[in-house]
Amino acid sequence: MFEFLAAYLKKKGSLTDDEIAQIREYTVVKSLRRKQHLLQEGEVSHYNSFVAKGCMRLYHMSADGNEHVLRFAVEEWWISDYESYHTGNLSKNYIDALEDSVLVMFHKRDFDALVKAIPNFQKLIEKLDTRSYDASQNRILSTIGDSAEVRYEKFITTYPGISNRVSLRLIASYLGLTRETLSRVRRQYGKTAK
Amino acid sequence: MFEFLAAYLKKKGSLTDDEIAQIREYTVVKSLRRKQHLLQEGEVSHYNSFVAKGCMRLYHMSADGNEHVLRFAVEEWWISDYESYHTGNLSKNYIDALEDSVLVMFHKRDFDALVKAIPNFQKLIEKLDTRSYDASQNRILSTIGDSAEVRYEKFITTYPGISNRVSLRLIASYLGLTRETLSRVRRQYGKTAK
DNA sequence: CGATTCTTTGAAAACAGTCAATCTGTGTGG
C-alpha cells in the first residue's frame, strides 16, 4: 500500500526514488474497516495519515450529541486532527472510516524530521498546508455568506469526488444543515440547475 | 514604528538584536487613515503586514453588494489576503483600515527569504501559521454548529480585544448575521448572561 | 429476507432576514 504514497510523492512533489525510500522507513500502514475509529475525543493525534484507499472523516460531537463533519479525506488526501497534532493537546474530535480504508501513517516526530531532511518533501507539504488554509477561508466565506442551496452547489462542484461517495446526511453535517433541509434544497436545486 | 515589531519578535520569538536588525532591512512602513484601503479586489496581495498600530479588516464583497468580514487584525497581528499572497492570483477580497493604522510590511519575496535565513523567525512564523489554521477550524465548527447567540458569545470571549473595538455591524458580518439579528441576540444574551 | 440506515415528505414552530422607522451618541459648524 505504500506504493500509492510513492506514486503520489513522485507525481506531486517530484521526489526521487532515494527520497521515497527514505520516507518509507518511517511509515506505518494501517487498515480500518468501515466505522472503525482512528482517533477518539480525549486522545492525542500523534499521526499524520495519507489515505491510500478509502474515505475518512474528521468530526466533532457537540454536548447535545450532534455530529459536525469538519473534513473528509479520500485517496491522496491527508488526515489528522491538526489542532491536537500541532499542539499536543487532547483532541476534541473523532476520526473514523466511512469505507474500508488503508492509511500510510507518520508519527509527527518522524514526519517533521523527514520534512526537514528532504527539501522536495518540505516544499510539497508547505504547498498542501497553504492550500488547506486557503480552502478553510473559502469554506468560512461560503458558510457565513451563502444560502444553503449555494453552499450545497459549491460543495458538489468543488468536491465531486466526495459528494458522490458519502451520504447526504454527512454532506448536510459538513455544510451545517439538517438532512431534511438538504433534502429539500436538492429538490429545488435539481429544478433550477437543469 | 518598527520598534513595535522588534519588541514583538523579541518577546514572541526570542530573536536576537542582530536578527531583528536583519529583518528591519526589508520592512516598509505604511500609515493608513481610517477607511483607506490596503488591498482591493483584483490586485495581488504581495505583502504580509504586521499591525503596529490600529485595526484592519479583510472582507469579501459578494455580487449583491454584501460585505463579509473574513478577519480582523489589531496590534501584533498579521494581515494579508493569504490566498492571493500564497498563489499570486488576483485577490477576491478587500483590506481596509477600521482605525488610523500603521503597518510594517514585507514583500513576500523578502519575507520568504528572511524565514529561510533566520531559524527563530521561521519557528515563530510556523507557529503562527498553525495557530491560524487551528483558529479557522474552530471558526468553521462554530459557524456550522452553534446558534447565533453562542457564536456571538464565543466571539466576544475569544477576541475581547476586537469585540470592544469594532462596531456591531462588523461583528455581525464576521459571524454571518445581519446587524438586526445580532442586536436582538445581544438583548437575549444580556438577560441570560447575568 | 429482515434489519438497519438513509432519504424524503408534511405540518408546525423557531429562527433569521428585510424594510422602514426611531433612538442614541458623537462630533462639527454656526
Place this chain on the structure above:
DNA sequence: CCACACAGATTGACTGTTTTCAAAGAATCG
C-alpha cells in the same frame, strides 16, 4: 453652547428560511 448631521444601534411588523418532530418510502448490508 446649541443645533444639526451622521453613523451606529435598536425596534416592530412582516416575510422567508431552516429546524423539529413524526412518519413513511427507498436503498443497502449481512
